[in-house]
Amino acid sequence: DGELILQIHLMSAGRVRLLPAKEKGPKTPAFRLRFADGRQLVLTEGGPKKRAGVWLLRPGDVEAELAHLGPEAYGLGRERLREILARDSRRLHPLLRDQRALAGIGRAWSNEILHHARLSPFALSTQLDDEEVARLAEAMEAELERGLALREEGANDARTLRVHSRLGEPCYVCGTPLARVDYEEHTILYCPRCQTGGRLLKDRRLSRLLR
Structure with a gap:
């Protein structure tokens, strides 16, 4: 009984849609919430790995549940970003996707953002x-x-997405084929010309580092 709060974590491939009453929606979504007026809130997830999740929380539990998250990336501003970058010397791509540092950016959008900014994913914050x-x-x-x-x-x-999952396709800015580099357990896509001065980055897979 009482008020409950719905918490949704999309991970990298989840998507939430609010469907009008007359729309059937997907047959087997990861989650479906039907409203009294017939509308539906549905969560779907692409790809073979199903990691998105939904939780019901009591209002008193919300603060503790979200305490580990950094500030929301959208609308952050330059000065707040500068403070986050200065805390520790970290490579930009893993920093951007670290939800404890910034909430709301995953692997795909780290690729898009760093390409737009013309910065190497391995640049130090x-x-x-x-x-x-x-x-x-x-x-x-x-x-x-x-x-x-x-x-x-x-x-x-x-x-x-204009960079993520487009390995070998021409960069939408300069036409150079997009390249990939493996870092720890993640694959990063970037443009060698726009982001690294024509230099191809070397893999830094976790399996190699442990040898």
Whole structure:
């Protein structure tokens, strides 16, 4: 009894939609919530790995449940971002996708943001100059805003993502084939010309580091 709060974690491939009353929606979503007026809130997840989740929380439990998350990335601002970058010397790609540092950016959007900002995924956070911090802040806002707008229109990944999952395709800015590099357990996509001065990055897989 009493008020409950719905918490949804999309992971990397989850998607939430609010469907009008007359729309049937997917047959087997990961989660479906039917409202009294006939509308449905549905969670679907692409790819073979099913990691998205839904939890019901009591209002008193919400603060503790979210305490480990960093500030919301969308609308963060340049100065707040500068503070986060200066805390520890970390490579940009793993820092951006670390929910304890910034909430709301996963692997795919880290690829999109760093490409937009023309920054190497391996650049160290504490070594960015003022102009690079400004570019990163602008790229975060622009890419997340673009992604949210396209998702509102019902766009899929093929329309939304311009770098992620496009290995070997031409960069939408300069035409150079997009490259990949493995870092720990993640695959990163980037443009060698726009982001690394023409240099191909070397793999840093966790399996190699443990040898």
